[in-house]
Amino acid sequence: MIYIISIIAAVLFMLFIIFLVRNKKLNEKYSILWLIFGIMIILLAINYKLLDVVAVKIGIYYAPALLFLTGFIFLIIYTVHLSIVATKQNKDIIRLNQEIAIINEKLENKD
Amino acid sequence: MKTLIIIPAYNEEKCIKKVVDNVMEVNNNVDVLVVNDGSKDDTLIEAKKTKAKVLNLPFNLGIGGAVQAGYLYAYKNNYDVAIQLDGDGQHNPKYIEEMVNIIKENKAEMVIGSRFIEETGYNQTFARMFGIRIIRVIMKIFTGKKIFDPTSGYRAVNKRIIKKFSENYPYDYPEPDTNMRLLKEKVQIMEIPVEMHNRETGKSSITPLKSIYYMIKVTLAMLICVIEKRKG
Known part of the structure; x- marks a missing residue:
């Protein structure tokens, strides 16, 4: 049952991401990781036998926990990715701020 | 030598004019640049009166971004020497000439106005002195050099360092971090004793509560310098 819910949730989630991209609320660049995430969950849920095997092999005795673990690891990676994006944007904004100040100074001195 | 004095100012309406006038009175062939860092008071208006x-x-x-704007300005306008000096009147401008001369004679690429080479009558709290000692020790361990006053915001640099700073400068608590980086790159740094006034108006940007964060951030930043990839 949990696998069927996972698949439905993942499909709805992917549709939502596609909807956001279509409406330009989300950059395609950031949608890719989310779509991969959705596909991963679906694949794991469909191959739940595989999931069971892998789970036992790595010492997880409740197979769906492997599903959650996968999702959790993915979320951490994605959050770090967002921190990197934020750092770059912060840097760019600071440089823009400085350049604007310098241009303004030049303009004011011309008058 | 085309010289620029960079004065970062955040909410310094009460003394920025006095600071600028003082600098110009003592030094007549330098340009002074006030960087108003988004002040909420009338710092801009007061600065424009000068x-x-x-x-x-x-x-x-924040201080790093503001000072860097000054270095970027110095770089774009082809200055030979840039000196940064706090906007709160702590730094006595009478040392500017000496700093410029050291750069001019190529004795060092950076000159730091230091409070601690000699007894200069600047009141230090125990906590601050302790923090500075830790910074000194870290620098000594990783670069083999000692800087007496690694947190001083009174510094002069030559053209090459102006370019470096305009490209890359830490956004907060920049002094220990940049000193460490330059030492690592074997840049010649010289310290001269300066007398510092205790601030006249305004508050230090570092409150007691923030000082723990300050030490962690600065220590981390200096250690990152050690492992950092060299650029260029």
Whole structure:
């Protein structure tokens, strides 16, 4: 049952991401990781036998926990990715701020 | 030598004019640039009453971003020497000439106005002295050099360092970090003793509560310098 819910949730989630991209609320660049995430969950849920095997092999005795673990690891990676994006944007904004100040100074001195 | 004095100012309406006038009185062939770092008070208006050039940052960046704007300005306008000096009147401008001369004679690429080479009558709290000692020790361990006053915001640099700073400068608590980086790159740094006034108005940007964060951030930043990839 949990696998069927996972698949439905993942499909709805992917549709939502596609909807956001279509409406330009989300950059395609950031949608890719989310779509991969959705596909991963679906694949794991469909191959739940595989999931069971892998789970036992790595010492997880409740197979769906492997599903959650996968999702959790993915979320951490994605959050770090967002921190990197934020750092770059912060840097760019600071440089823009400085350049604007310098241009303004030049303009004011011309008058 | 085309010389620029960079004065970062955040909410310094009460003394910025006095600071600029003091600098210009003592030194007549330098340009002064006030960087108004998104002040909420009338710092901009007060700065414009002086003969200084004024950079008005559209919003507050913090000390590092403000000073870097000054270095970027110095780089774009082809200055040979840039000196940064706090906007609160702590730094006595009478040392500027000596600093410029050291750069001019190529004795060092950076000159730091230091409070601690000699007894200069600047009141230090125990906690601050302790923090500075830790910074000194870290620098000594990783670079083999000692800087007496690694947190001083009174510094002069030559053209090459102006370019470096305009490209890359830490956004907060920049002094220990940049000193460490330059030492690592074997840049010649010289310290001269300066007398510092205890601040006249305004508050230090470092409150007691923030000082723990300060030490962690600065230590981390210096250690990152050690492992950092060299650029260029």
